[in-house]
Amino acid sequence: MFYLSEFTNFKGLIATDSGAFQQYMYNKNEFNINPDEIEKFQEDIGSDFSVILDVPVQLTDNYENAKIKVLTTIERAKSNIKNRSNEKCHWFGPIHGGIFPDLLNLSIQEMKKLDFSVFAIGGLVKAFLEYRFDLTLQILLTVKKDIIPNRPIHMFGLGLPQFFSLAVACGCDIMDSAAYILFAKENRYFTLSTGTRRLDELEEFPCYCPICSSYTPKEIKNCNEEMRSKLIAKHNLFLSLSEMKTIRQAIREGNLWELVQTRIRNHPNLVKAMELIRKNRTFFEIFEKVFKTHGCLYTSPLDLYRPSFYRYEIKLIKNYREPKEVKYLIILPELDVKELNSPTIKYWLEQIDNNILIKRELINIIFVSSFYGIIPLDLNNIYPLGQFESIDINDLNDTLYQSVLQKAEIFFQYHLKFYKKCALLIPLKYFNQYNEELEFPINHPIHGIISLLKSKFNLKVSIFNKIEDLLHFFKSDT
Amino acid sequence: MFYLSEFTNFKGLIATDSGAFQQYMYNKNEFNINPDEIEKFQEDIGSDFSVILDVPVQLTDNYENAKIKVLTTIERAKSNIKNRSNEKCHWFGPIHGGIFPDLLNLSIQEMKKLDFSVFAIGGLVKAFLEYRFDLTLQILLTVKKDIIPNRPIHMFGLGLPQFFSLAVACGCDIMDSAAYILFAKENRYFTLSTGTRRLDELEEFPCYCPICSSYTPKEIKNCNEEMRSKLIAKHNLFLSLSEMKTIRQAIREGNLWELVQTRIRNHPNLVKAMELIRKNRTFFEIFEKVFKTHGCLYTSPLDLYRPSFYRYEIKLIKNYREPKEVKYLIILPELDVKELNSPTIKYWLEQIDNNILIKRELINIIFVSSFYGIIPLDLNNIYPLGQFESIDINDLNDTLYQSVLQKAEIFFQYHLKFYKKCALLIPLKYFNQYNEELEFPINHPIHGIISLLKSKFNLKVSIFNKIEDLLHFFKSDT
Numbered sequence: 025m026f027y028l029s030e031f032t033n034f035k036g037l038i039a040t041d042s043g044a045f046q047q048y049m050y051n052k053n054e055f056n057i058n059p060d061e062i063e064k065f066q067e068d069i070g071s072d073f074s075v076i077l078d079v080p081v082q083l084t085d086n087y088e089n090a091k092i093k094v095l096t097t098i099e100r101a102k103s104n105i106k107n108r109s110n111e112k113c114h115w116f117g118p119i120h121g122g123i124f125p126d127l128l129n130l131s132i133q134e135m136k137k138l139d140f141s142v143f144a145i146g147g148l149v150k151a152f153l154e155y156r157f158d159l160t161l162q163i164l165l166t167v168k169k170d171i172i173p174n175r176p177i178h179m180f181g182l183g184l185p186q187f188f189s190l191a192v193a194c195g196c197d198i199m200d201s202a203a204y205i206l207f208a209k210e211n212r213y214f215t216l217s218t219g220t221r222r223l224d225e226l227e228e229f230p231c232y233c234p235i236c237s238s239y240t241p242k243e244i245k246n247c248n249e250e251m252r253s254k255l256i257a258k259h260n261l262f263l264s265l266s267e268m269k270t271i272r273q274a275i276r277e278g279n280l281w282e283l284v285q286t287r288i289r290n291h292p293n294l295v296k297a298m299e300l301i302r303k304n305r306t307f308f309e310i311f312e313k314v315f316k317t318h319g320c321l322y323t324s325p326l327d328l329y330r331p332s333f334y335r336y337e338i339k340l341i342k343n344y345r346e347p348k349e350v351k352y353l354i355i356l357p358e359l360d361v362k363e364l365n366s367p368t369i370k371y372w373l374e375q376i377d378n379n380i381l382i383k384r385e386l387i388n389i390i391f392v393s394s395f396y397g398i399i400p401l402d403l404n405n406i407y408p409l410g411q412f413e414s415i416d417i418n419d420l421n422d423t424l425y426q427s428v429l430q431k432a433e434i435f436f437q438y439h440l441k442f443y444k445k446c447a448l449l450i451p452l453k454y455f456n457q458y459n460e461e462l463e464f465p466i467n468h469p470i471h472g473i474i475s476l477l478k479s480k481f482n483l484k485v486s487i488f489n490k491i492e493d494l495l496h497f498f499k500s501d502t
Numbered sequence: 503m504f505y506l507s508e509f510t511n512f513k514g515l516i517a518t519d520s521g522a523f524q525q526y527m528y529n530k531n532e533f534n535i536n537p538d539e540i541e542k543f544q545e546d547i548g549s550d551f552s553v554i555l556d557v558p559v560q561l562t563d564n565y566e567n568a569k570i571k572v573l574t575t576i577e578r579a580k581s582n583i584k585n586r587s588n589e590k591c592h593w594f595g596p597i598h599g600g601i602f603p604d605l606l607n608l609s610i611q612e613m614k615k616l617d618f619s620v621f622a623i624g625g626l627v628k629a630f631l632e633y634r635f636d637l638t639l640q641i642l643l644t645v646k647k648d649i650i651p652n653r654p655i656h657m658f659g660l661g662l663p664q665f666f667s668l669a670v671a672c673g674c675d676i677m678d679s680a681a682y683i684l685f686a687k688e689n690r691y692f693t694l695s696t697g698t699r700r701l702d703e704l705e706e707f708p709c710y711c712p713i714c715s716s717y718t719p720k721e722i723k724n725c726n727e728e729m730r731s732k733l734i735a736k737h738n739l740f741l742s743l744s745e746m747k748t749i750r751q752a753i754r755e756g757n758l759w760e761l762v763q764t765r766i767r768n769h770p771n772l773v774k775a776m777e778l779i780r781k782n783r784t785f786f787e788i789f790e791k792v793f794k795t796h797g798c799l800y801t802s803p804l805d806l807y808r809p810s811f812y813r814y815e816i817k818l819i820k821n822y823r824e825p826k827e828v829k830y831l832i833i834l835p836e837l838d839v840k841e842l843n844s845p846t847i848k849y850w851l852e853q854i855d856n857n858i859l860i861k862r863e864l865i866n867i868i869f870v871s872s873f874y875g876i877i878p879l880d881l882n883n884i885y886p887l888g889q890f891e892s893i894d895i896n897d898l899n900d901t902l903y904q905s906v907l908q909k910a911e912i913f914f915q916y917h918l919k920f921y922k923k924c925a926l927l928i929p930l931k932y933f934n935q936y937n938e939e940l941e942f943p944i945n946h947p948i949h950g951i952i953s954l955l956k957s958k959f960n961l962k963v964s965i966f967n968k969i970e971d972l973l974h975f976f977k978s979d980t
Contacts, residue, residue: 083936154936216694217748217764218757219799225755230748232740233710262710270695270708277703279696282767286695289764289801292893299896321697323767324802415770418777422901458561458632 027070039073039201040066044118045149045180048080059100060107067110073142076104078118080180081147087124094120094127098134105138114141116178119167122147128163132170142176142198143167149181152203157187157297161194165304168195183207185214185267186290189283190297192271204264208257216267219290223256233262278316281330285323295326302329309335319411322395325423332408336396340435344400346442350388352498353446357470358393361457362410363401368454373401375491381499388443390435392470394424397431419467428469429476440481447494448474448487505548517551517679518544522596523627523658526558537578538585545588551620554582556596558658559625565602572598572605576612583616592619594656597645600625606641610648620654620676621645627659630681635665635775639672643782646673661685663692663745664768667761668775670749682742686735694745697768701734711740756794759808763801773804780807787813797889800873803901810886814874818913822878824920828866830976831924835948836871839935840888841879846932851879853969859977866921868913870948872902875909895945906947907954918959925972926952926965 028038042062059077066074077100079093101117108115117140121128135143145167148160160179168177176197182188183203191199207214211223215230223245229236235258244255274283288294301308312331320332354376359366363373377384389401394417396409404410417424440446450471451464477485488494506516520540537555544552555578557571579595586593595618599606613621623645629638638657646655654675660666661681669677685692689701693708701723707714713736722733752761766772779786786809798810805811832854837844841851855862867879872895874887882888895902918924928949929942955963966972
């Protein structure tokens with residue numbers, strides 16, 4: 025008996041595979057493996073993480089075939105547990121079913137009863153090769169929602185680094201270690217900027233990893249095939265590992281969604297897969313931290329899918345209470361920066377606080393905000409309402425503009441009844457954070473609020489461009 | 503006299519600065535420099551690229567002060583030319599004026615008359631520190647449009663790598679070499695994933711450059727200040743250089759806009775600056791290549807700003823002619839993939855080509871496409887109409903959806919008059935590229951085309967879900 029760690033002279037954890045995928049992939053009849061034998065072999069050579077000999081369901085399998093494969097894998101998983109003899113060996117439990125929801129569910133339900141250290145989703149290699157990120161994420165989320173929560177999830181075949189961050193955001197813990205070498209064998213070089221490139225397209229390496237610091241593309245082209253694919257594989261691996269470090273670092277800093285936003289622009293199919301975040305927002309909301317050490321950056325309407333927006337929507341309806349005595353509602357536009365950072369908003373608030381017409385306690389103030397919709401002034405320091413920077417709304421067809429109106433409508437449905445009068449402030453000009461005087465934008469969503477209030481709510485609403493006039497309007501019938 | 507190349511033992515080109523910025527920045531009275539002296543000194547030490555002693559206009563300068571500074575810089579530029587004594591020394595001609603358009607224009611007009619090897623835009627350091635990318639790009643574009651086209655443009659202060667690709671797309675050729683070290687002195691570490699990080703936020707380096715391969719964050723924190731900032735500076739420089747290589751490579755491959763799309767998601771202000779691409783689209787269109795070696799990836803509605811869309815809009819109006827005999831127009835929806843890659847579209851086209859009801863020459867076919875609006879079948883192989891992959895349209899408020907309708911309206915205004923009858927095909931189901939049968943999406947913009955045609959154009963229009971019925975409709979009055 026020999027031990028892998030001695031053979032490889034490697035001190036870290038070592039994982040091995042059973043050869044199930046190879047059996048299918050290279051379709052060699054003489055390549056006969058027996059589950060008991062190959063599983064025992066992995067234990068014997070001292071593998072830290074071994075895989076049972078599953079029967080991977082392929083995307084092209086019909087239902088009957090897929091069902092047989094799922095059931096066989098479950099049987100083998102059960103007999104693997106009985107046969108285990110090395111306690112130091114941890115086992116990957118493969119989950120299959122793919123595009124057949126009931127088979128996938130069957131696989132999850134049976135496998136989760138069994139003692140596996142890692143659950144591994146299989147049969148998706150073809151989907152990864154075809155960049156079907158939406159399909160693979162859908163399956164990942166189905167598994168994640170129902171599997172034992174404290175067991176890591178691995179995805180067989182997931183090896184393209186531009187997909188790592190989105191997969192991690194959806195609950196994948198361990199990536200596949202095959203892509204870096206498989207791509208290298210086809211002279212394909214990973215980048216995180218414009219996707220995977222063929223070596224012969226590269227005049228210079230856009231990278232400073234140890235390989236790219238030592239060789240030019242031309243030098244690697246001139247290597248023999250073995251050396252060439254070895255060098256490209258090493259670069260691919262450095263890039264994959266640096267992306268893993270980037271992701272871990274982003275999680276620590278609370279920037280994972282920001283990272284996902286930059287990575288998904290690598291390919292339209294990654295953006296399409298983001299749709300699943302929206303569809304599963306109740307699930308994501310559960311795991312979203314209450315606060316993070318960084319403010320948020322919103323660079324796209326897709327950021328509206330982030331769980332914090334859904335959480336805010338719910339909390340605003342369920343938990344927000346108007347201060348007791350309020351009678352008057354002032355609706356202010358959010359400007360280029362938050363509250364006291366904006367000279368104009370600061371001035372407005374001072375005018376309201378120091379006015380002699382209306383008791384301050386009778387007034388409530390809310391902001392019309394491009395991403396959050398409505399932000400009451402008294403929530404303005406609650407994370408992340410006062411800790412974000414965002415893009416502007418560009419035009420009235422903008423998803424953001426419409427989203428503000430929808431959110432405002434919900435807010436008004438619940439809260440407008442507490443007020444006797446309501447007034448909007450729409451200035452002609454304002455000062456931005458650099459103290460430059462600018463025209464107030466005609467596409468600010470506060471303009472849409474006016475017609476919303478007039479058409480759907482039965483309350484005295486007026487529009488002013490000065491705080492003073494607005495307060496006089498309130499005063500007029502006190 | 504000593505020579506820089508010997509002193510530094512560096513074989514490449516060496517650039518020096520005059521100290522104008524330092525004079526302002528550190529505001530030391532004793533730091534007295536005389537233009538003739540410092541310019542002669544740069545020649546004497548063998549600098550390959552020297553800068554005249556300009557007087558940088560600051561964003562906070564009032565108009566009068568700014569004007570004096572602009573005029574003084576122009577005078578000094580003129581006297582520099584008279585005083586030059588070393589032909590091997592090339593000169594940077596600084597351009598100022600910043601936020602005052604007429605001063606900026608004055609500076610451009612005067613400086614372009616003078617023999618400078620590089621034109622350099624100054625006075626923007628504060629704008630870069632405040633991430634005012636829109637302002638700096640606006641000034642860059644103003645200069646680029648009017649300066650001598652074969653001279654490179656440098657931007658003093660431009661050193662954040664996440665901004666490089668957008669700046670290059672707008673005509674900047676040379677970046678500033680100060681940021682990497684200035685940021686390092688404040689222990690700020692560059693990344694291209696989630697922006698600039700403080701060293702003490704990093705538990706691991708998300709990078710494999712020679713520095714990050716050799717040290718952990720903890721080890722660098724424990725270095726003395728000089729060593730620490732030196733090591734961070736080196737990483738920052740590796741990252742900046744790898745971004746320059748990435749950009750050059752992207753330009754060669756025709757992927758620069760794709761790269762810009764990933765980088766701008768680093769910060770909302772970068773996305774805001776993209777608006778300038780749209781506003782200057784006639785200018786960008788001039789320099790857009792007719793074809794590239796790669797297909798295009800459209801990952802966001804912001805891609806609509808790319809010059810190729812503007813070019814297509816114009817060409818479709820000005821250059822597209824219907825085939826001579828056409829009488830009937832078939833409007834088909836673009837599906838998940840192009841033409842013959844889509845089993846359903848392939849089937850439709852075969853049915854039309856082989857039909858016995860209507861002579862094929864009498865029929866013209868156009869597609870309703872999410873990014874290009876209308877694509878006639880006969881243009882479908884012209885770059886990039888048949889060589890792109892894109893995101894889907896998500897909902898009817900989507901910018902993309904509205905953009906399709908606008909483009910379709912323009913097309914119909916020019917082209918509908920050539921047809922006697924027009925029919926849309928809207929299937930109930932279709933097969934995607936994986937041969938899976940799917941419901942036809944209710945938010946496909948072809949639905950909007952119907953009401954557009956009915957409300958604005960006076961032509962017999964009918965909707966069918968089978969090609970056969972559609973052809974019978976044409977046949978019915980031939």
